[in-house]
Every structure is written in structure tokens, then in C-alpha cells.
Amino acid sequence: MSGHLTITHAGPALSLQDMGRSGYRAQGLTVGGAADRIALYEGAALLGQKPDLAVIEMAGSGGTFTADVDIRIALTGAQMVAKVEGEQIVWNASHLLPAGAKLEIGGARDGSYGYLHVGGGFDTPVVMDARSSHLAGGIGALLQTGERLALGVDKGRDVALTVPPLDRFGGGKVRLVASMQTDNFSAETIARFTKTVFRRDARANRMGVRMAFDGEGFATADQLSIVSEVVVPGDIQISGDGAPYVLMYECQTTGGYPRIGSVLPCDLPRVAQAQTGANLTFEFVEMDEAVALQNRYLAEIKALASKVAPLVRDPAAIRDLLGYQLISGAVSARTDPLKMEED
Amino acid sequence: MTDWPKIRSVGVSGVLVTFAGAMSEPANRAALAFRAAVEAQDWPEVRETSTSLVSTYLEVDLAVTPLAAMTERLTNLLESRDWQSADLPPGRTLWHVPTVYGTDLAPQLEEAAAVAGVDVDAAVAEISASRVRVLTIGFAPGQPYMGELSKTWDIPRQQGLTKSVPAGALIIAIRQLIVFTNAAPTGWRHIGQTAFGTFLPKSERPFTLAPGDELTFPAISREEFDRIKSKDTSGLGGASREALS
Numbered sequence: 181m182s183g184h185l186t187i188t189h190a191g192p193a194l195s196l197q198d199m200g201r202s203g204y205r206a207q208g209l210t211v212g213g214a215a216d217r218i219a220l221y222e223g224a225a226l227l228g229q230k231p232d233l234a235v236i237e238m239a240g241s242g243g244t245f246t247a248d249v250d251i252r253i254a255l256t257g258a259q260m261v262a263k264v265e266g267e268q269i270v271w272n273a274s275h276l277l278p279a280g281a282k283l284e285i286g287g288a289r290d291g292s293y294g295y296l297h298v299g300g301g302f303d304t305p306v307v308m309d310a311r312s313s314h315l316a317g318g319i320g321a322l323l324q325t326g327e328r329l330a331l332g333v334d335k336g337r338d339v340a341l342t343v344p345p346l347d348r349f350g351g352g353k354v355r356l357v358a359s360m361q362t363d364n365f366s367a368e369t370i371a372r373f374t375k376t377v378f379r380r381d382a383r384a385n386r387m388g389v390r391m392a393f394d395g396e397g398f399a400t401a402d403q404l405s406i407v408s409e410v411v412v413p414g415d416i417q418i419s420g421d422g423a424p425y426v427l428m429y430e431c432q433t434t435g436g437y438p439r440i441g442s443v444l445p446c447d448l449p450r451v452a453q454a455q456t457g458a459n460l461t462f463e464f465v466e467m468d469e470a471v472a473l474q475n476r477y478l479a480e481i482k483a484l485a486s487k488v489a490p491l492v493r494d495p496a497a498i499r500d501l502l503g504y505q506l507i508s509g510a511v512s513a514r515t516d517p518l519k520m521e522e523d
Numbered sequence: 524m525t526d527w528p529k530i531r532s533v534g535v536s537g538v539l540v541t542f543a544g545a546m547s548e549p550a551n552r553a554a555l556a557f558r559a560a561v562e563a564q565d566w567p568e569v570r571e572t573s574t575s576l577v578s579t580y581l582e583v584d585l586a587v588t589p590l591a592a593m594t595e596r597l598t599n600l601l602e603s604r605d606w607q608s609a610d611l612p613p614g615r616t617l618w619h620v621p622t623v624y625g626t627d628l629a630p631q632l633e634e635a636a637a638v639a640g641v642d643v644d645a646a647v648a649e650i651s652a653s654r655v656r657v658l659t660i661g662f663a664p665g666q667p668y669m670g671e672l673s674k675t676w677d678i679p680r681q682q683g684l685t686k687s688v689p690a691g692a693l694i695i696a697i698r699q700l701i702v703f704t705n706a707a708p709t710g711w712r713h714i715g716q717t718a719f720g721t722f723l724p725k726s727e728r729p730f731t732l733a734p735g736d737e738l739t740f741p742a743i744s745r746e747e748f749d750r751i752k753s754k755d756t757s758g759l760g761g762a763s764r765e766a767l768s
Contacts (some may be wrong), residue, residue, distance in 0.1 A: 206573035207730040434661035442534030474586035
């Protein structure tokens, strides 16, 4: 059955996202879409549906939501405190949201972007082959309090499933390959760049993430005379003040600042999810290794569906056990609600 | 063998073929023609193609398709002819975009003329009679970089940024013109105002222009501009078009 999800209170930066739009680069529009693509795959695995359905991306914090029919939801990406009718529910899991029940999602604790998926996806109007908002490009807008989003037809039934999230939270090492302008930087500058421990700056959005650091900037000798050239998500642009910006899926199609390298797509979710102040370092890899890392990542994405397992609840923490649909064999005495069965 | 054209990888997302180290008309022509030739090859590995000022870009997942394989194919295609003298791709359009020069709508006409060393009347006469080509589209969706104007207009960007020029603003620097898609800050000088929508996401044809299209910006009065604006439902601001063969 289809229905609507109403946003009864919208956090500051909610938007509808999906895998974005391809094919418009020549006309000045980059792909856009979810900042953390892995979250889309995890949500799809949890709900047993395609990863290209529209979801709500929640930057920093969530909001409150109510559906007018019983729906299945899944929560992925940065962990946020989520409650249904005041009862805390588990992140990285699927749940039933009964018609009229209040879903509250709070602030992000270990990352930047949380995702709310619904069974069947959102059935909002398609603009240029996709439902995602491209905020920088002028397609769609941030979701507002009071908005009512049409739900797609949900063919699935399973809920109370969980999936172990792929490792990408809290910053860490980010791999990149040399790109077309890496040679414009001196070997010294590159060496210093790879030794520097950067901090994810507060200046960050769906277009790019600034890297804060101590010490001198990372300019090239001919910083200002570079002819404007193609930009791809993952490119690390050195801006006028010498600070690196990792460009994200909503970046511009071309740019005149030199690029020191390009982050592998498999590591871009790590950049997206690093919370303000998290440490990040950059390591160049050769193309062969990049190919191997990308393929390993794709294999991990493919394997997600096989990692989905029944959510194990602690019966002691469940106030009204009879109110739950118990999946046989899924109940154990484990106390950590985040733990999941391994088989 | 010269330095150009150069074939380089762009991250693991694609391959870039660059025809020159700086903007030039022949290099831009080569990039446009080469993109059309790549499109005609219809290689299944190529997800999409685009051009920047002097380069053709092919989006290819290099984790799936080895760079060496793409480089070999591109080298063969590059060697098949002299791309700097290639014809421009077919199916292009010539647009005439009514433009108010100066007035309160475009307050930097006098300044731009002074920097170029010509008087205001001569500036308007020349620019409104110039036919320019879309060299590339970028920065914002559908936003054209057009050129090249005569050497008179090889004027630098201004030192500071103008906080915001409106959508449809005609701005000038470095022998090029831009019509802004959305209101945005710029270092270029605002010499004219149009009501020409370059990105109309809700229309059947969201992008008005394609790289290689040509444009003129005939001068109209402020009154005529207001009249066009009040009547326009297409988003094209009274622009007319004809097919280029």
C-alpha cells in the first residue's frame, strides 16, 4: 500500500537523494546524489530493494516524521538517536513504522550524513531522470517542515533486520591517485601534503569539504594561470588560500584551481562522513592498486545482501514483548542491541 | 612529437584529451570536434563525454576498463586527422538574444569600456554585432562561456568580486562573454542584461545551449526589455533561433 510520509519537523539540511543524474556533464551539471553512496547500498540491502530509490539524506541531524500508512523504514549512515513513539530503535537496521507513529531522529554522533530509507522509496516527481535535489545546480531544495512526500509501492515485507556498516566513520586514511595536475606540484609539496594530518573543516557541504591544517598552504608555482579544466568528484582542489578541498558529488563540472590528486570513489564516503574536526590523511596509490581497491569495494557492496541478519533484541530492554513480531530464533540474551548474529 | 594533444587519466573516473596549454580558438574547435568523433564511436565503456575549453573528457570507469586500452584507442582516433582544423559538429544553433547594455540593469558597461580603451557607444556597437561561440558550458548548469571577442576585449577580471549579479547577466573578461544561469558573485564585469534562461530544469528542454552553438546579443532599449520580460512565458527572454548547417 502506498501513502505519504510527512515531515513534522525538518532538521536544517534534509534533502531527497539517490544515485544522481548522469549524462548532463557537457551541459554543466555534475552527477550529484547522496554524499555517502555506501549508505544507499546498505539501505537497499536492509529493505531488499534497489539501491537507486530516493531516500532522505540528513546532514548533521534528522527531524520528526509520521506516515499515514504502516511503512518499512531503514536507517543508515552516520548514527543518530532514533525513536519511535519514544522507544529507541537501532541504527543500521530496518523497522516497521506504524501508521501515525512518531519517528524522531536526532543529531549525528559518529559522522555527518544519516539516511532514512522507506520501503518502495519516495515517489516524488522525477526531474531530468532522477529524484535527487542538486542544491548547487538549482534542482529541488532542502526539505521543509510540513512537507508531505509520496511513497512508492513497497513489495517487501521483512523488517527487524540489520547489516554491519562498512567501515568509513571517524576520519582516517584516504587513498588517492595522481591526476592530471599532480605534476604541477613540486615533489616537496606533495611529500608535505601526504605527511600532513588534516582536520575536516566546518566549511563543508555537498559540493566540497575543506581540509584544515597547520602550516603553509599547498600552492603550485603557476597557481593562477591554469586553464579551467574538468572536475570530477573526489578531486582535491587547492584553493586560493592554499587549503585543499575534496570535491564531492555536487561539485562544479569545471574549475580553474589546480588539483593535487583525486580520492578513490571507494574512499569518498569516508571523507563525506568525517565529522568536523576528525583527522584525515592522504596516501597516494598507483593506478593498479587503485583498481584493486575499487574492485574490492564493489565486492563488499555486492556482499551486503548476504550480511543482512535478524536484529537481536535484548528481551529485558523490551517493554512490551508481545507487541513485537518475533522472528523465530532471533531472540538471544545478548545485552548489546547493536550486536548481530553472525550466521 | 609535440606536447599536445595529451591523454591523461582523471582520477579513476575518466580520461582527458587536452589539445593545448592555454585557451585558443583552434584548440577549442579541436575539443568540440573530437568529442563528436568519440560520441560517433559509441564505445560502450564511455558513460558520457563533455568538453572544457581545450579538452575532451570521457567518463570511463578505469577500475573496469584499463587506462592503456582507452589510451590506445584515443591515440588512434587522434592520429586519424588534424583536429585543429576539423569542422565543428553538426546540429548547432545560432541564437539572437535581446540585450540591454548599461543602464541600472548592467552598471559596469562604462568601466569595461574604459578598461578596454574604447568609448561606450563603440563598445556597444562592437559587442552587439559580434557573433560568439559557446566554447564550453560549466560553473553552473547550462552556463555558457562564449568567445572569442576581438583583442580589444582581452581585459582582466576585476580585482574584487561583485557580490552578486542576477540570472541573465551578460558579463565580460578575457575576450569572453558569459550569461549567468543563477545569481552569483563574479570577478567579471556586468555590461548587459538579458532575460535568457540557460537552465530551465522543469522544461522539456532543460538546457538551452550546447557547446558549439553560436550567439549574438543585439542591443535593445530598457523599455523593450521590460516589455519582453513581462510577456515571456518560455524563459528564453525573447531570444530567436536558427539552425546552423
